[in-house]
Amino acid sequence: MNTSLDIAVVGATGSVGETLVQILEELAFPVGTLHLLASMESAGSSVMFAGKKLKVREVDSFDFAQVKLAFFATSPAVSRSFADKAQQAGCSVIDLSGGLDDALAVVPEANAQRLAELPLPARITSPSCAAVALAVALAPLKDQLDIQCVQVMAALAVSAQGREAVNELARQTAELLNARPLEPRFFDRQVAFNVLAQVGAVDEDGHTALERRLVSELRVLLNLPELKIAVSCIQVPVFFGDSFSVSVQSSAPVDLTQVNHALEQAESIETVENDDYPTPVGDAVGQDVVYVGRVRHGIDEPQQLNLWLTTDNLRKGAALNAVQVAQLLIKHMV
Known part of the structure; x- marks a missing residue:
């Protein structure tokens, strides 16, 4: 695609925002002018894109009429504050905060067809990292x-x-390894x-709130509105990479050969043989x-399927999914 698009990234100095900018470059997304935005505290810093240092500006004073697409890699409060303003200026919104309850959640591998239903400018949620991983699998x-x-x-x-x-x-790891007293902060x-x-x-x-x-x-992603789901989210001492133990109950015995074939053929999945297992x-x-x-x-239930999943939460779970959604969305925008 030769047509370029002027884009804004709100929250460009955060972990997800910086990863998003990196992936836009890696995937050669057709960016015209890239506007990097953040809060007043972060404005003035720089983020690298396509070999150049781009200055980060305050979101409060930005005119969203300058862009056709805005990623919100920020807090739910900021997304709620500026998403309406962006849409009213004719800018489609892809939110990664979970703050827009009325936005459609999209994972391309699960429900890409829903994008064709949306009027422009669109209002889309790139779901939680956990939902992306589970929907893909x-x-x-x-x-x-x-x-x-x-x-x-x-x-x-x-x-x-x-x-x-x-x-x-x-910090906590360093304190404990050096036998110093630990005072939790965050x-x-x-x-x-x-x-x-x-x-x-x-x-x-x-x-x-994350579990709900x-x-x-x-x-929504699986189009199974009545599906019974039991979930527990736990915090583990891992810097990057989410992992999931998943149990799926079927009404009939599970054919593992068919399941493995479906997983091997699926987009964005890498299967690991049962004599091994993946880790973050x-x-x-x-x-x-x-x-x-x-x-x-x-163990005693042929109707039950058990899986182990792991993925990079910042890349596949957050930034990459949002960019992949944008790649599909722009087909309806140009």
């Missing part, structure tokens, strides 16, 4: 299984919570060499696929 199985229920244990890297969380894990307790049973505060029913978001997004470090981090391993029946 489960979408190829919809034709193989009559899925009744999905159970997920999501072991999430700290980088999903931003650079401050990454720095906190590094997290409410020790996360280094530990596992935390929840990510975020729980509601009156004991569920976190994951259930809602996965039902050494496999997923820095890669653009979802790794799937330990494909097996339940």
Whole structure:
């Protein structure tokens, strides 16, 4: 495609924003002028793109009429504050914050056809990192299984919570390895060499906002609005790369040969033989696929399928998915 598009990235100095800018360059996205935006505190810094240092400006004073597409790799509050302004200026929005409840969640490998339904300027959500990974892995199985229920244990890297969380894990690790007293700051307790049973505060029913978001997004992405989903998100002391233990209950015995074939043929999936298994470090981090391993029946349940997944949460789970959505969207824009 020769037609270029003027684009804004809001939250360009954050971990996801910087990764998004990097992927725009790697994929040779048809960028005309790239506008990098952030809060007043981050404005004035620079981010590299296509061999040049681009200055980051304040989002508050930006005129979105200058661009046709804006990525919001920022907080939900900022997305809610500026997304309407952007659309009113004729700019399509791809939000990565989860702050736009009325935006359509899209993962190209699962529900790309929904993009054709959207009026322009479009309003799209690139879902949570966990929802992206799970949708990529489960979408190829919809034709193989009559899925009744999905159970997920999501072991999430700290980088999903931003650079401050990454720095906190590094600081805690250094303190403990040097036998110094530990004072938790970002997290409410020790996360280094530990596992935390929840990510975020729980509601009156004991569920976190992320867990509820994951259930809602996965039902939309798989077009299974009544699907029963049980999910627990835990915080593990890993810098980058999310991992998932997934159990799928079918109404009939699962044919593992068919399942493995479907996974091997699916886009954005890398399968690992059952005598091995993938991990974030050494496999997923820095890669653009979802790794799937330990494909097996339940011990006493041939109707149950168990999987192990791992993926780079910042790349495939966040920034790459948003750019892939944009690649499909611009076909309707030019």
